[in-house]
Amino acid sequence: MPLVQLNNASFGYRRRSVIAGVSCVVEAGRCLGIYGPNGVGKSTLLRGMTGLLAPLTGTVDVAPGMRFGYLPQQRAGESHWPMTSLDAASMAISAQARFGFLRGRQERVLSRMDELGVVELAGRPFFQLSGGQQQRVLLAGAFAADPSVLVLDEPMSGVDAGARELLIEHLQRAKANGLAILIVSHDVADLLALADTALLLEPAADAGKPSRGVSIAADDIVSRLTAGRSGFNRQPAWQGAAS
Numbered sequence: 001m002p003l004v005q006l007n008n009a010s011f012g013y014r015r016r017s018v019i020a021g022v023s024c025v026v027e028a029g030r031c032l033g034i035y036g037p038n039g040v041g042k043s044t045l046l047r048g049m050t051g052l053l054a055p056l057t058g059t060v061d062v063a064p065g066m067r068f069g070y071l072p073q074q075r076a077g078e079s080h081w082p083m084t085s086l087d088a089a090s091m092a093i094s095a096q097a098r099f100g101f102l103r104g105r106q107e108r109v110l111s112r113m114d115e116l117g118v119v120e121l122a123g124r125p126f127f128q129l130s131g132g133q134q135q136r137v138l139l140a141g142a143f144a145a146d147p148s149v150l151v152l153d154e155p156m157s158g159v160d161a162g163a164r165e166l167l168i169e170h171l172q173r174a175k176a177n178g179l180a181i182l183i184v185s186h187d188v189a190d191l192l193a194l195a196d197t198a199l200l201l202e203p204a205a206d207a208g209k210p211s212r213g214v215s216i217a218a219d220d221i222v223s224r225l226t227a228g229r230s231g232f233n234r235q236p237a238w239q240g241a242a243s
């Protein structure tokens with residue numbers, strides 16, 4: 001049974017659709033990749049799939065009792081808020097787990113931080129870490145919530161090649177253990193490494209109209225993009241995917 005199922009769903013703001021006609025399923029042990037140009041509606045679709053935004057039309061069915069772990073898109077910025085990395089990851093878990101304060105929470109977070117190679121950063125001020133280190137700390141928090149579906153919005157941004165390899169392996173293992181993953185990425189290589197199915201989001205030819213989503217097998221991403229059938233030939237965002 002799918003954990004999340006969208007049937008011809010559209011999402012937007014103030015009754016205006018940003019993205020329309022999306023049908024897809026999210027299943028245990030599978031990864032759905034979402035790909036498309038800036039502003040096409042990827043984050044909007046994630047908000048809709050996780051219940052943060054109600055569909056304007058169509059339906060979103062979520063299996064009872066399931067939990068989302070969410071790694072939002074990183075925003076550039078600086079803060080002097082005196083928060084340690086452990087605090088940041090622990091806040092992520094309590095926000096995501098929806099079960100309030102958890103006994104043994106810090107141990108769970110520290111153990112996930114250890115798996116992701118950032119446990120030695122636990123006491124360091126979060127905002128003094130590099131972007132890639134912050135990303136791994138927050139991912140540890142998302143994992144510690146023990147989610148059924150892990151939602152990753154551009155998880156590899158700011159992450160170096162070695163750390164990316166480690167993250168991909170970690171996510172592949174978690175997927176093999178039954179975790180469902182939803183990932184937005186501008187890098188086709190990430191989607192080829194993780195996704196089983198891909199939703200290609202295409203802007204409408206007519207500026208005032210909503211974007212559309214086309215569901216394909218992840219292995220067909222490169223041929224689909226190079227064939228230009230989806231209009232993606234206008235932007236070479238997937239460069240490097242073939243290496």
Ligand SMILES: Nc1ncnc2c1ncn2[C@@H]1O[C@H](COP(=O)(O)OP(=O)(O)OP(=O)(O)O)[C@@H](O)[C@H]1O
Nearest residue numbers: 013014018036037038039040041042043044045073
């Ligand atoms: N809270 C909001 N209220 C109104 N409009 C919004 C809101 N959030 C996003 N939008 C609009 O919805 C459209 C899609 O935005 P969204 O952030 O979903 O795109 P995206 O594909 O994730 O972009 P990017 O690749 O740049 O992150 C944009 O036109 C944006 O201005």
